[in-house]
Amino acid sequence: MTEIAAEVLIRRLADWGVDTVFGLPGDGINGIMEGLRRHADRVRFVLVHHEEAAAFMAAAHAKATGRIGVCLATSGPGGIHLLNGLYDAKLDHQPVLAITGMQETSVLGTGYQQEVHLDRLYEDVAEYNLVVDNPAQLPGVVDIAIRTAYARRGVAHLCLPNDVQVAPADADPYQHVAPARPPATAPIYLSPPGVPRQEDLRAAAEVLNAARRPAILAGAGALHAREEVLAVAEALGAPVIKTLPGKAVIPDDSPYAVGGIGLLGTKPGEELVEDCDTLLMVGTNFPYTKHLPEPGKVRVVQIDADPARAGVRMPTEVPMVGDAKEGLAALLPLLRRVDDRAHLAKYQKAMAGWRKNMAALENPERAPIAPQYLIGCVDRAASDDAILTCDSGTIATWAARHWTIRGDREFYLSGNLATMAPGLPYAIAAQLAHPDRQVIAFIGDGGFAMLMAEFLTAARLGLPITVVVNNNDSLGQILWEQMVLGYPEHGVRFGEPSSDFSAWARSCGGYGRKVTDPADVDEAVRQALAHPGPALVDVDVDPNEPPMPGKVARDQAVKFAEAFLKGQPHKAAIATTLFKDKISQLGR
Numbered sequence: 001m002t003e004i005a006a007e008v009l010i011r012r013l014a015d016w017g018v019d020t021v022f023g024l025p026g027d028g029i030n031g032i033m034e035g036l037r038r039h040a041d042r043v044r045f046v047l048v049h050h051e052e053a054a055a056f057m058a059a060a061h062a063k064a065t066g067r068i069g070v071c072l073a074t075s076g077p078g079g080i081h082l083l084n085g086l087y088d089a090k091l092d093h094q095p096v097l098a099i100t101g102m103q104e105t106s107v108l109g110t111g112y113q114q115e116v117h118l119d120r121l122y123e124d125v126a127e128y129n130l131v132v133d134n135p136a137q138l139p140g141v142v143d144i145a146i147r148t149a150y151a152r153r154g155v156a157h158l159c160l161p162n163d164v165q166v167a168p169a170d171a172d173p174y175q176h177v178a179p180a181r182p183p184a185t186a187p188i189y190l191s192p193p194g195v196p197r198q199e200d201l202r203a204a205a206e207v208l209n210a211a212r213r214p215a216i217l218a219g220a221g222a223l224h225a226r227e228e229v230l231a232v233a234e235a236l237g238a239p240v241i242k243t244l245p246g247k248a249v250i251p252d253d254s255p256y257a258v259g260g261i262g263l264l265g266t267k268p269g270e271e272l273v274e275d276c277d278t279l280l281m282v283g284t285n286f287p288y289t290k291h292l293p294e295p296g297k298v299r300v301v302q303i304d305a306d307p308a309r310a311g312v313r314m315p316t317e318v319p320m321v322g323d324a325k326e327g328l329a330a331l332l333p334l335l336r337r338v339d340d341r342a343h344l345a346k347y348q349k350a351m352a353g354w355r356k357n358m359a360a361l362e363n364p365e366r367a368p369i370a371p372q373y374l375i376g377c378v379d380r381a382a383s384d385d386a387i388l389t390c391d392s393g394t395i396a397t398w399a400a401r402h403w404t405i406r407g408d409r410e411f412y413l414s415g416n417l418a419t420m421a422p423g424l425p426y427a428i429a430a431q432l433a434h435p436d437r438q439v440i441a442f443i444g445d446g447g448f449a450m451l452m453a454e455f456l457t458a459a460r461l462g463l464p465i466t467v468v469v470n471n472n473d474s475l476g477q478i479l480w481e482q483m484v485l486g487y488p489e490h491g492v493r494f495g496e497p498s499s500d501f502s503a504w505a506r507s508c509g510g511y512g513r514k515v516t517d518p519a520d521v522d523e524a525v526r527q528a529l530a531h532p533g534p535a536l537v538d539v540d541v542d543p544n545e546p547p548m549p550g551k552v553a554r555d556q557a558v559k560f561a562e563a564f565l566k567g568q569p570h571k572a573a574i575a576t577t578l579f580k581d582k583i584s585q586l587g588r
Contacts, residue, residue, distance in 0.1 A: 003169040005135035006035030009099070009160070012139035014042040015187040016146050018070050020061065020432060021099075022046045022054040026074025028101030028114065031165025046432065046461070048425075049453035051078050055085020055098065056425035056451075062094035063412050064387070064430045066224075068149055069094065075101040076114030079121070079159075084419055086125045086155050091416035092220070092245065093153035093306075097145060098122070102131065104163035118159050128156040132164055136172040136182045143185035150189045153306070194323030195330045196303065204280075204301045204318045205334035211278035211299070213343050214238040217261065220245035220415065221283020221305060221324050228328035229282060230256060236280075237338040239347040241269045243286050244400055245415035252405045258347050259354065262291045263549050264400040268350035270551040281316075283324040285309045287416065303327045354550075358401050368542035369518045371395075371470050375402040377522045378440060378468055381529055385409060386438040389426035391447035392418045394476035397547035399442055421450035427465045428458050438466070438529065445471040445499055445538075452504060458534040459508040466528045467505070467536040472543035473498050480546050486562035488569060493543070501538040511535035544574045 009032065013021070021043055025033050036045045048054045051073040058069030069089070073079045079100040089096040103112050119131050128148040130141055145156035196204075208214065214236045218229050220243065229249055233240050233256040240256045242249050244264055250257055259266030261273065273293055281302040286292065293300075295315050303320040304310050310319030320327055362376035375398040382388070384407030390399045392414055403411060412430065414422045427441035448469050458465050474493040482489050505512030511531040515524045521539060528535035568574070 004031060004035065004165065005138055005167045005169050005171070006031045006160070006165045007038055008135070008138040008169050009142060009158075010035040010039045010043055012142040012187060013070060014039065015139075016142075017067060018043060020044045020046055021070045021072050022048055022057040022061075022429070023072030024048055024051050024054060024074070024078060026078050026101065028075030028078065028103070028162060029072060029099075029160075029165070031162060032072065032099065032101065032160065034166070045072075046457075048457055050451055051081035052084050052421070053425040053451050053454045053457075055082040055096070056088060056422040057085075057429035058096045058098075059085055059089040059092065059094050060389070060412060060422070060426035060429035061433055062089065062096055063092070063426075064410070064433045067095075068146055069096045069429070070099065071096065072099045073101075075103060075118070075162075076116045079118040080116065083121070083125065084417075085422070085425075086122070088414050088417045088419055088422060090125050090155050092414070095146075095149040095153060096155050097149055098126070098155060098157045100157065100159045101165070102159050102161040105133065105161045106163070108161070119157070122155075122157045125155050126157040127152040127154040130157070131159045131161070133161070134172065134174065135164060135167045135169060138169075140183045140185045143187055146187070147189050151192075194305075194326030196320035196322035196327050200318060200320045201327075201331050201334060204303075204320055204331060207299050207301050207318055208236060208278060208280060209336050211236065211238075213275055213277045214280065215272050215276035215278070216240045216280045216282060217243070217284055217286065218246050218249040218282045219243040219284025219286060222246060222249045223283075225283070225325035225328055226250055228325050228332070230254065231332055232280070232328050232335065235332065235335040235337050237341050237344040238280070239268075239272055239344060241265070241272060243284050243415075244396065244413065246284060247400065247403075247411045248405045248409060250405070251407075255348055256344070258351055259550075260400050261286065262288045264397045264547070265291070265550045266351070266354050266401070267550040268347050268354055270549075271350065272347055279314070281314070282328065286313060289313055362402065364518055364521070366542070367518055369515070369521060369539060371398050371472070371541040371545055372402055373518065374468070374470060374521055374525075374539050374541055375399060375442060377525045378442065379404050381522070381526045382409075382440060383438045386440055387412070387427075387430045387434065389413065389423045389430060389439070389441045391423035391443045392420050392477070393444045393447065394472070394480070394545075394547045395442055395444045395447075395470045396477075398470065403442070420444075420447040423447060424451055424454050424458075424467060427467070428454060428461070428463060431458075431463045431465050432461070439464075440529070441465060441467045443467060443469055444476065445469055445473060445494075445501070446475045448501060449499070452501065455505060455510065455534060455536065456508045459510050463534055464532055465534050466531070467534070468525065468528070469501050469536065469538040471499060471501070471538055471540050472545075473540075474543050476543070477547070483568065486566070488567045498540070499538075502536060505534070505536035505538075508534070513537050515539045544570055546574065
């Protein structure tokens with residue numbers, strides 16, 4: 001059997017350690033599918049129902065493993081569908097390779113069916129972007145694409161026309177006129193040095209050692225540096241704030257943890273930002289600068305792997321370029337231990353009060369069901385090495401505050417793109433990467449409905465993921481964002497008939513249960529987690545539960561009141577829910 005060019009592509013992926021490709025076939029990639037068939041012993045093809053899900057799965061694979069994720073789509077519409085998931089990878093700095101097809105070279109430029117020049121479409125999303133015109137370019141461009149994705153922490157794209165895919169692997173049809181030949185490359189990536197310059201380390205230590213009220217802001221770039229972050233926090237007596245993508249950097253029950261920052265953060269976290277005199281930013285490019293200290297009021301030290309991100313959010317007195325883990329390890333011997341723990345103790349006390357208030361909101365007697373109680377049940381029932389994936393919306397607030405990082409737990413969501421719908425595809429990819437761990441997707445009804453067909457993907461693969469749908473029959477986050485602008489809500493509630501996704505789960509052969517009574521929530525969650533295959537619990541929660549900021553600003557309260565005065569249609573129900581929240585907290 002003649003070896004085709006697509007086989008060279010697939011073999012090279014395997015040489016790079018790629019064992020899974022997520023995608024959807026089409027006539028524009030039949031040659032690549034044949035390459036996958038011939039090398040199915042080395043690379044598994046995961047058939048999805050929507051290309052967007054394939055790209056989300058590739059991004060999630062990269063997040064959950066640190067290895068490049070690969071997705072595949074056909075020419076034209078298939079490649080277009082990948083884009084949202086690819087932007088998720090781009091904005092969260094994850095190495096992903098997208099492979100797409102294209103019409104055969106002889107008809108390009110003729111307006112042939114589905115002729116979309118995907119290389120042009122991907123110009124903004126891809127760090128490396130190439131149409132392969134000659135089989136002789138393989139496998140060299142595969143090596144360059146993957147190496148670029150790793151080096152630049154982003155998306156690479158290879159587009160192969162139909163005729164190139166099925167051409168003989170050794171075909172080189174054109175005369176060579178340049179003094180060159182296709183490069184002899186290797187499937188090797190060398191990480192850059194991770195230790196910052198010594199002079200920067202010394203300068204950073206000087207600033208941090210002079211701090212009286214230090215704080216650490218840790219992001220996703222520090223997820224692999226838990227022990228180092230805790231050691232620096234111990235030395236400085238510094239409370240640690242975590243960005244949402246960096247939620248798993250340190251445990252939530254750590255004496256140094258003060259929770260998150262921003263609208264989804266904690267009151268102690270917000271107060272620490274206002275109070276600190278020195279801020280150490282580790283592996284974060286936190287974009288919401290309104291929630292950072294006022295420029296010039298604090299001294300800032302930052303460590304980031306990308307020189308372009310050093311100082312981009314705050315005037316940084318000492319930017320250090322390097323890996324969070326290696327950089328903090330090198331910094332630690334230069335720090336003097338702070339014996340006065342008063343600053344740390346202040347925030348430990350504040351966090352104890354915050355945790356008490358959050359626990360009070362997990363009230364099992366509330367009807368309609370409090371979303372805080374739902375995620376609290378998930379938190380208590382899940383294992384200490386569970387992986388939680390989350391969609392965007394109000395559910396991210398409940399997960400941020402009520403999903404407790406302890407042990408080896410992990411947490412993944414669309415951080416900077418904050419798109420809807422990745423929670424389910426993320427869970428599938430995470431379960432494939434970690435088959436022995438518990439994987440839970442916490443999803444809103446709006447996001448689940450977008451890609452719910454992928455529950456059937458999980459069923460067909462026999463994956464024991466657990467999907468928990470926080471169902472408020474609305475686009476909850478948008479509802480509250482409209483009100484915070486001072487406008488009554490409009491066009492955000494789905495209305496009748498109410499959705500019941502448990503029926504879909506059962507039709508797929510999985511566990512499905514609809515829950516409307518708070519007395520049934522805990523049992524339903526535990527049964528779903530115990531189910532050996534895919535399981536879904538669809539829980540009707542209070543649609544009028546507002547995801548209040550950790551610390552409500554005056555202008556937010558004023559705008560909220562304005563929305564009421566202008567005719568907010570559900571103001572009585574919202575007021576009742578807020579009253580119940582306060583009663584729950586006072587009752588503790």
